[in-house]
Amino acid sequence: MILGLLDKHLLDSHFTLPEVRVMYEIYHHKKITSKEITELLRMDKGYLSRILLTFDNKGLIERKANKIDARVQEISLSAKGEKEFLALNLASENQIVELLSGLSSQEIEKLTGHMNEIQKILIKISQ
Numbered sequence: 001m002i003l004g005l006l007d008k009h010l011l012d013s014h015f016t017l018p019e020v021r022v023m024y025e026i027y028h029h030k031k032i033t034s035k036e037i038t039e040l041l042r043m044d045k046g047y048l049s050r051i052l053l054t055f056d057n058k059g060l061i062e063r064k065a066n067k068i069d070a071r072v073q074e075i076s077l078s079a080k081g082e083k084e085f086l087a088l089n090l091a092s093e094n095q096i097v098e099l100l101s102g103l104s105s106q107e108i109e110k111l112t113g114h115m116n117e118i119q120k121i122l123i124k125i126s127q
Contacts, residue, residue: 013088018043020088022051023077026061027085031074033066060084 015023018041025037034052038045052075055061060081066072077085100108 013091015084015088018047019051019054022048023055023060023081023085023088026075026077027082031064031076033072033074035072037075055081 013020021041022037022043025040026032029036034045034048037043038048041048052061056063058080059078062076062078063073064076066074100111103111
């Protein structure tokens with residue numbers, strides 16, 4: 001498999017693809033609730049809960065009560081979690097660079113153009 005998305009762990013890390021997706025959302029939102037993550041990723045609440053518990057046990061996330069509603073917890077990456085995410089992100093970027101290294105600039109431009117078209121179609125059908 002070219003990108004290894006079906007491998008047990010992503011990018012030779014100890015994280016699965018769903019775990020990396022959750023980490024991605026937490027990183028990019030800075031503060032997010034578990035409800036928001038389940039809605040964004042269309043993920044089962046129980047599955048997300050197990051992922052977050054794993055992240056908690058590894059010291060990758062921090063949880064703080066929402067100032068308006070203390071029952072709601074805002075989740076953010078800890079310094080350790082951010083370091084893990086940035087390492088994964090760099091590994092992903094390096095994988096793409098290596099994958100595209102054999103293509104000419106015209107082929108890369110053509111490829112990204114097709115990818116943009118695919119994205120437009122997928123957005124259209126998902127609305």
